[in-house]
Amino acid sequence: MSEEIIKTVDRATKELIDKAERENIKTVFSRSEEIRPCPIGIEESCCKICAMGPCRLPRSKKDSQRERVGVCGATIDTIVARNFARRVAAGVAAHSDHAREVAETFLKTARGEAQGFTIKDEVKLLAVALDFGIEIEGKDARDIAIELAEKALREFGRQKGELTYINKAPKKRQDIWRRHGVVPRGIDREVVEVMHRTHMGVDQDYRHILLQTTRCALADGWGGSMISTDLQDIMFGTPVPVLGSINLGVLKEDEVNIVVHGHEPLLPELLVAASREPGIRSLAEKVGAKGINLAGMCCSANEVLMRHGIPCAGNFLQQELAIITGAVELMTVDVQCEMQGLQSVAECFHTKLITTSDRARIEGAEHIEFHPEDGLDTARKILRLAIENYPNRRHAVYIPSYKQDTVVGFSHETINYLLGGLFRASYRPLNDNIINGRIRGVAGVVGCNNVRTPHDLCHLTMIKELIKNDVLVLTTGCAAMACGKAGLLIPEAAKEFAGSGLQEVCEAVGIPPVLHMGACVDNSRILVAATAMVKEGGLGDDLADLPAAGAAPEWMSEKALAIGHYFVASGIFTVFGTTWPTLGSDRVTGHLFKDYEEMFKGMWAYEPDPIKAAQLMIEHIDKKRKALGIDKARERVLFDMAMRRALG
């Protein structure tokens, strides 16, 4: 008898997978059983960049010494490095095109041309304007915003020089980047150059290809993603702690359910505003619904959850399942991580799937394009469509009862505030508690879900192991949502799951042991928080000196590779689970896993077992503690005047 494969650790998800199976509805879970990963593709030992191939170059079981080259003579190292570079570039392009859309909308907002958008956070506007070298004295917010938008947009097409945000990093880190020639010039330029260099017959030294990959990845973390986060904060408000609820149980049987899915928070922000208009609410009542229930999915969910407390229906692998409840009148999708399978699931129900971005359509789905100029009207139109669809429910509704309270919205500014108040805001208490050992270190656990590993299991296992060992966890994206569903994002979780030291700190500050920092573009918040820790002092003078590590235990998207690579290039030890895309070449893998530590003081690791991966992170944190000389408790010596004089 075959052993049952665990597909998820989330009970709501399990109930709806079972429902889908009973009703013979195909989902990502059933499709993954029908299609196994390609054994050659999984180790990236295939080159298809020219029409002389594809050249498939798997390891020979009989002759391990056989030299593996394509018909053009490209070595397996070149092929694997090229494939890795292209995947990173695709991830950078995704985050950065999101940023471009935000920057263009920001410019229209500043000019008063974007319906429904305003400048909500003037403090952040001033801060980012100063980052970009804009003179703020005597200028009103609108003029500053216009200048900032124009400068931010120039970051994409810049041909020479350095990206502006590079200057936010610790000085020593900047020096390392400059020494290796990986400071990004312009965001688009670095993506284009990866595509050129990996074209047939161009860059054919894997080390050289990976250097450009690094420059490209940095253009995401310290470029596109950071622009997205900052401009979104200015327009929609920098997140502060807010109570929300999460999991499929947030859908309501007697209300019009609208799920916003994707990544760009532009239209979702307007849907939130429009859904609160009395006229729209009374329309819902006219069709017999008790109200309008807006819920999020994936990173769009993170955005509206942390800024408005809008409930989150779930993460990546739950997108089709939300529709299978039979309770969703309409789902909007913009860009990234939206499965094409949504449409065939929607066709089994009354659900309308609406694509909203000019860059993304799904065959069969209705397209209502979002433009900032008439965005609020578009939001109202979409809500009316959902309301009109409420009477068309043709299936018995089944909504799992599971949902969990969650506290989200820990921007780096808010962490700073929580640690010291408004005018004494400081990372000092965090650093002190790392130095005194109550907190062992800090880990960024981020990334996707992957159907090749049980849904949410690796995130939760790894994170529980880390907090049990007094490691404070910062989280974003689907990892953050996994934590929310499991009750790790409430302050009470410290008492149940955290080690005694971390527990004390969480109790004193009133924070959960796992801090939700936002969507996947918001990993830039982690970079800035880590930089503040370095600059505050006592933990070295580079990001690589911090007792810190990163991980994406359930990654699946190219964006995750881009994020991981900019973490590594920023000096952070980063562990990925599930699978690793350079296993086809020992030299490329060795270069990223070992040589990068020498070059960038941060390196990759691959470990699919989440407990072992957490232990690798803790070992790394301990290594850094030792290097800082804070690995052992020391007797506290109170200096008298004579001792002080002796110091001088």
Place this chain on the structure above:
Amino acid sequence: MADYRYEEKEGFDGKKVKVLAGTFDEGKPDAGYDWKIKLATREEKIKYLKTALRYWYSNEWYGSEKNKQGG
């Protein structure tokens, strides 16, 4: 604010001591607490940047990096 509650813990000498337990407001908040609303004027906002976010917007701070630059 709720009434003060106490709990028993072990002191440094091993004896049981009564200490003040956590205090909190009952119920759940309706909205997030936007601490930035305290910053009303442009001057207050700039002062906040120079103090709270001094790492980037002020020269008056004393972290490791700053000390090594002789700042």
